[in-house]
Amino acid sequence: MSIAETSPAAATGGTDVRAELLAADADFLWHPWSPSRVNPDTVLAVSGDGCEIRDADGRTYLDAKSSGLNATLGYGSRPVIDAVAGQLARLMTYDTGEGANEPAIRLAERIAGLTGPRLTRTFFCNSGSEAAEAAIRIARFYHAVRGERQRGLVVSFENAYHGATLGAAASSAGASPVSAEFTPAGFVTLPGRTDALRDFLAGQGDRTAAVLLEPVQARGAHQVPDDRLREVRELCRRYGALLILDEVTTGFGRTGRMFGYQHAGVEPDLLTTSKGLAAGYMSLAAVTTTEHVFDTFDTHRKQAGFVHGHTHSGHAAACAAGLAVLDVIERDGLVANAAARGTQLLTALDGVRGLPFVRDVRGRGLLAAVEFDGSPRASLVRRRMKEDGILVRRTGPNIVIAPPLIIDAGRTDRIAEAITAAAEAAADLKT
Ligand code: PLP
Numbered sequence: 001m002s003i004a005e006t007s008p009a010a011a012t013g014g015t016d017v018r019a020e021l022l023a024a025d026a027d028f029l030w031h032p033w034s035p036s037r038v039n040p041d042t043v044l045a046v047s048g049d050g051c052e053i054r055d056a057d058g059r060t061y062l063d064a065k066s067s068g069l070n071a072t073l074g075y076g077s078r079p080v081i082d083a084v085a086g087q088l089a090r091l092m093t094y095d096t097g098e099g100a101n102e103p104a105i106r107l108a109e110r111i112a113g114l115t116g117p118r119l120t121r122t123f124f125c126n127s128g129s130e131a132a133e134a135a136i137r138i139a140r141f142y143h144a145v146r147g148e149r150q151r152g153l154v155v156s157f158e159n160a161y162h163g164a165t166l167g168a169a170a171s172s173a174g175a176s177p178v179s180a181e182f183t184p185a186g187f188v189t190l191p192g193r194t195d196a197l198r199d200f201l202a203g204q205g206d207r208t209a210a211v212l213l214e215p216v217q218a219r220g221a222h223q224v225p226d227d228r229l230r231e232v233r234e235l236c237r238r239y240g241a242l243l244i245l246d247e248v249t250t251g252f253g254r255t256g257r258m259f260g261y262q263h264a265g266v267e268p269d270l271l272t273t274s275k276g277l278a279a280g281y282m283s284l285a286a287v288t289t290t291e292h293v294f295d296t297f298d299t300h301r302k303q304a305g306f307v308h309g310h311t312h313s314g315h316a317a318a319c320a321a322g323l324a325v326l327d328v329i330e331r332d333g334l335v336a337n338a339a340a341r342g343t344q345l346l347t348a349l350d351g352v353r354g355l356p357f358v359r360d361v362r363g364r365g366l367l368a369a370v371e372f373d374g375s376p377r378a379s380l381v382r383r384r385m386k387e388d389g390i391l392v393r394r395t396g397p398n399i400v401i402a403p404p405l406i407i408d409a410g411r412t413d414r415i416a417e418a419i420t421a422a423a424e425a426a427a428d429l430k431t
Contacts, residue, residue: 018056048075064403065393070275074404083324096314104314121294124314128248129163131272131285136167139210145300205239215260218249220398221369226264233266242269252276256339256365282318334405338365348416369398384422
């Protein structure tokens with residue numbers, strides 16, 4: 001795809017147009033998560049191809065953060081673009097609240113083929129936050145309709161990130177400095193140790209609706225060890241709490257398995273997915289659950305069902321994107337590629353591990369992080385990597401590396417070399 005196709009003004013106008021766009025950006029666009037009006041570091045992307053994006057100055061970057069960890073197929077994936085364009089021309093969408101459309105039905109069926117045999121029922125929404133919100137409501141509703149209204153508590157863990165809407169943010173209290181200001185009642189944040197959960201459930205298990213966690217945390221690639229995930233599963237079963245696994249970032253291949261939970265051989269009661277589902281080509285998210293949970297609504301609520309949904313739940317073009325994304329993942333063996341490139345990346349980062357100001361190097365598949373001795377050094381490393389043509393994400397003291405799953409061996413080595421060079425160059429920072 002040429003720059004002219006995607007952004008004629010930025011493509012043809014050179015630096016004047018870039019300057020004008022950045023001025024308008026400063027005046028009109030409210031960036032998520034960004035406190036400032038003017039960010040001199042803004043990458044004004046105008047086109048993308050594979051793992052690379054080009055900015056308005058004509059500079060090319062290797063996008064080792066997959067946009068917002070969502071561009072799992074990289075940029076310009078023709079089968080996905082064609083599927084979306086075809087669906088938009090045929091029928092952009094039709095409301096799945098009162099009706100249905102073919103892509104939504106087919107995608108729900110396709111997901112069941114990947115998550116089954118227990119997780120077979122999918123509710124669509126539009127963002128990871130909405131998926132967390134829906135899962136929390138399903139969990140509370142589930143217990144309430146079974147006559148256990150007292151089960152309202154939702155347990156999550158320190159450093160988790162589940163989203164920016166009310167319940168999702170309340171479940172991310174450890175990750176966000178502002179969420180405490182508007183945390184509603186009924187949300188509990190625990191340290192990430194099994195004994196903390198065991199102790200909590202021993203006292204409050206009969207008041208707990210759900211336990212919510214990411215198999216690998218997006219904010220720094222902290223991994224829940226497989227045996228711990230199995231213990232959490234068992235504790236939830238013992239105390240009757242539903243287990244919600246947030247695979248908004250890890251779902252659809254990123255960890256080297258189709259889903260992160262498959263490493264541990266456990267299944268959640270509710271699974272949330274989003275980023276890799278439509279891979280950034282459309283906005284789409286899903287909550288996938290068991291027939292048991294679904295039937296509970298059907299049995300107890302008769303026609304009322306789950307009183308929850310969105311105008312764009314099961315948007316036809318978004319679901320068409322999801323189907324095409326799954327085709328590409330399967331056709332190109334991208335789950336296996338994520339596993340192989342992830343192993344290569346961690347091995348190549350061995351040298352960084354030895355640096356005195358590096359606290360940890362960790363990862364699973366293509367969700368990896370290098371943790372430094374503080375945010376300033378991590379910021380410096382991120383900036384140096386950008387100067388070197390590689391975009392990574394910084395969260396706190398971590399540099400998070402999460403390139404598209406299509407990445408090849410050469411680019412994987414380039415990322416490792418760039419972070420090694422940037423980390424060595426950041427050695428002299430006085431913290
Ligand atoms: N859950 C996880 C694990 C995430 O990484 C994110 C986003 O970064 C979310 C939920 C929220 O998703 P969204 O930004 O689409 O609302």
